[in-house]
Amino acid sequence: MEVKVVQKVMKVNDELAQGVRLRLEGAGVACVNIMSAPGSGKTSLIEVALRALQGTPRIGVIEGDPDTTLDAERIAACNAPVVQINTDGGCHLEANLVGRALGDFDLANLDLLLIENVGNLVCPVGFDLGENKRVAVVSTTEGHDKPAKYPKLFRSADLVILNKIDLLPYVNFDVEIFRGYVLGLRPGVPILNVSCRTGEGVDAWCSWLREAASGA
Amino acid sequence: MEVKVVQKVMKVNDELAQGVRLRLEGAGVACVNIMSAPGSGKTSLIEVALRALQGTPRIGVIEGDPDTTLDAERIAACNAPVVQINTDGGCHLEANLVGRALGDFDLANLDLLLIENVGNLVCPVGFDLGENKRVAVVSTTEGHDKPAKYPKLFRSADLVILNKIDLLPYVNFDVEIFRGYVLGLRPGVPILNVSCRTGEGVDAWCSWLREAASGA
Numbered sequence: 001m002e003v004k005v006v007q008k009v010m011k012v013n014d015e016l017a018q019g020v021r022l023r024l025e026g027a028g029v030a031c032v033n034i035m036s037a038p039g040s041g042k043t044s045l046i047e048v049a050l051r052a053l054q055g056t057p058r059i060g061v062i063e064g065d066p067d068t069t070l071d072a073e074r075i076a077a078c079n080a081p082v083v084q085i086n087t088d089g090g091c092h093l094e095a096n097l098v099g100r101a102l103g104d105f106d107l108a109n110l111d112l113l114l115i116e117n118v119g120n121l122v123c124p125v126g127f128d129l130g131e132n133k134r135v136a137v138v139s140t141t142e143g144h145d146k147p148a149k150y151p152k153l154f155r156s157a158d159l160v161i162l163n164k165i166d167l168l169p170y171v172n173f174d175v176e177i178f179r180g181y182v183l184g185l186r187p188g189v190p191i192l193n194v195s196c197r198t199g200e201g202v203d204a205w206c207s208w209l210r211e212a213a214s215g216a
Numbered sequence: 217m218e219v220k221v222v223q224k225v226m227k228v229n230d231e232l233a234q235g236v237r238l239r240l241e242g243a244g245v246a247c248v249n250i251m252s253a254p255g256s257g258k259t260s261l262i263e264v265a266l267r268a269l270q271g272t273p274r275i276g277v278i279e280g281d282p283d284t285t286l287d288a289e290r291i292a293a294c295n296a297p298v299v300q301i302n303t304d305g306g307c308h309l310e311a312n313l314v315g316r317a318l319g320d321f322d323l324a325n326l327d328l329l330l331i332e333n334v335g336n337l338v339c340p341v342g343f344d345l346g347e348n349k350r351v352a353v354v355s356t357t358e359g360h361d362k363p364a365k366y367p368k369l370f371r372s373a374d375l376v377i378l379n380k381i382d383l384l385p386y387v388n389f390d391v392e393i394f395r396g397y398v399l400g401l402r403p404g405v406p407i408l409n410v411s412c413r414t415g416e417g418v419d420a421w422c423s424w425l426r427e428a429a430s431g432a
Contacts, residue, residue, distance in 0.1 A: 037253045038253040038366060039355070039357060039362055067365055067366070067367055068361070070361050070364065071365075089338065089368055091307065091336070091338035091339050119337065119366075120307070120336060120339075122282060122305065122307035122336060122339070123307050123336075123339065138255075139255070139357060141255060141355060141357035141380065141383065142254055143255050145286050146254055148283065148284050148286065149254070149281045149282060149283055149287075149335075150254060150282055150283070150335075151282070152282075164357065166386070170386060171383070
């Protein structure tokens with residue numbers, strides 16, 4: 001009985017996600033769903049991109065968190081339109097929440113919508129939000145074994161960011177083992193080494209976002 | 217209808233957790249449930265405690281992960297009895313999994329059972345596993361805002377560990393803001409600063425575990 005209910009929830013989500021996708025396509029807005037563990041640096045990655053790209057492409061942001069508007073405040077300080085979704089303890093975003101948030105954006109004035117999912121390596125993966133691309137973020141402080149232990153996210157990623165690369169000298173993290181795990185799960189996926197503190201890799205991250213915005 | 221099913225699942229879990237609790241109490245084994253985001257250092261905290269405590273108290277470990285036996289192999293290398301639970305993608309441990317794992321331990325030769333939950337700040341919180349105490353771990357690389365954004369775990373914690381304190385000089389983390397958030401959610405909860413690399417705070421962590429094992 002439980003399985004039937006879960007299937008129903010997933011089916012409804014998939015239908016709502018398709019509605020979000022069509023609405024964004026109609027408005028010429030590409031969409032990227034960014035997922036990681038809590039504290040991997042998703043918000044910082046969005047901040048550095050907004051500051052570097054300076055409105056080209058025009059980016060809107062949906063921030064998902066169980067509680068607080070801390071992340072939305074950080075994005076608003078970058079002069080980007082932002083909507084905070086509080087899940088009230090919920091562990092992932094769903095398409096119905098994204099669909100409702102779309103009404104708060106002027107889609108005609110956007111090229112790209114970035115969705116920062118709830119910090120969670122497991123639950124968000126199964127929920128299509130209507131995105132065109134998925135980004136998985138891991139920070140060097142989390143250990144190189146994370147893709148092996150949490151494989152599902154990496155199997156569906158279009159880009160993997162290894163963040164906080166500036167902390168590599170201070171942690172026990174083997175980049176080659178990490179890359180091996182990631183490429184074993186998702187052959188050919190691009191992997192970017194980034195530091196939001198030093199700026200390393202930010203150009204490549206911005207280039208990827210420009211391509212995503214152009215529908216490439 | 218979904219709500220009814222969820223309530224049923226939680227009720228069954230609570231009953232099974234009570235069974236685990238009574239079985240452990242009968243055997244004189246205390247139980248601690250350790251929760252955090254992925255990569256906060258739960259396994260390392262268990263490793264350093266096992267090496268420092270040297271069998272007094274006698275500790276068994278349950279390792280929860282969506283996939284792999286990497287963590288159980290690390291614990292086995294410390295000569296502690298360990299059972300790996302793979303949730304096959306699942307986002308938290310439940311009492312029925314713990315109950316089944318108990319059969320793989322010689323409870324008469326244990327004083328303390330440590331359960332490392334799946335790396336997830338949201339989903340494990342609602343599931344009683346039959347533990348006596350709960351430990352919440354945050355690492356300094358995750359940002360001081362995590363208790364505010366993921367409050368539920370901290371409201372039920374008996375100990376909060378701020379791990380990777382050696383990385384403090386290299387990250388943007390305000391210990392006082394962090395402590396303020398934690399103590400606002402759970403007044404009076406002890407907060408230990410620990411580094412598994414330098415050994416800072418390991419003595420205090422071991423003292424806490426000794427007290428937990430004695431039922432204090």
